[in-house]
Amino acid sequence: MNIEKTLDAKGLACPMPIVRTKKTIGDIESGQILEVQATDAGSKSDLTAWCKSSGHELVDMKEDDGVFYFYIKKA
């Protein structure tokens, strides 16, 4: 997977991961992939729902040692 940009949202609480993701996805082009790293437990359902609503594709998601990794393909 070709990651265009990585957003470090670790340690941030709701609603910041989603606010930062929205802002950062504006920096990449359609079809490119943004990686988001977050530790907020709610971010899993938050980012999934946000992608669904905004039309971006959540390509992959994984959890490693308390950190969630999201890979979002910009619509």
Place this chain on the structure above:
Amino acid sequence: MSEKKSTNIILFSGDYDKVMAAYIIANGAAAYDHDVTIFHTFWGLNTLRKDEKVQPKKSTMEKMFAKMMPRGAEKMPISNMQFLGMGPKMIKKVMKKHNAMPVSDLVELAKEQDITLLACTMTMDLLGLKKEELMDGIEYGGVAAYIAEGENGAVNLFI
């Protein structure tokens, strides 16, 4: 994407925790690309008060109100477990530990995200609040202004 959705919140309460909830939802909705409006009425208006003392010309009753009401969110009580002022201190400590943003920062973030902060002029009159006491960059209106924003709203909340 289809036409922009909107989120409209009536912020009636002047409790730190309730204001926090309102502003977290508002900022989250803005990240969802909604047009967001927070309509501040009654005690919720105190969220918009400037921190510093402003003393516009007021009647005795208005002066009393001004003295009793908090200047800005950070001076507000919480809705539960107030404990004579210990409650807000405790919750702010816990918030810091969990990296939650203080309400004053959430208000700034709301402005950055172009959220419309609307102050209800009718209740401003009742509580004796003047425009110069409220922060810059806000709008003033009444119920019609709120309905105009809210009638197409996807999310409408009263907090």
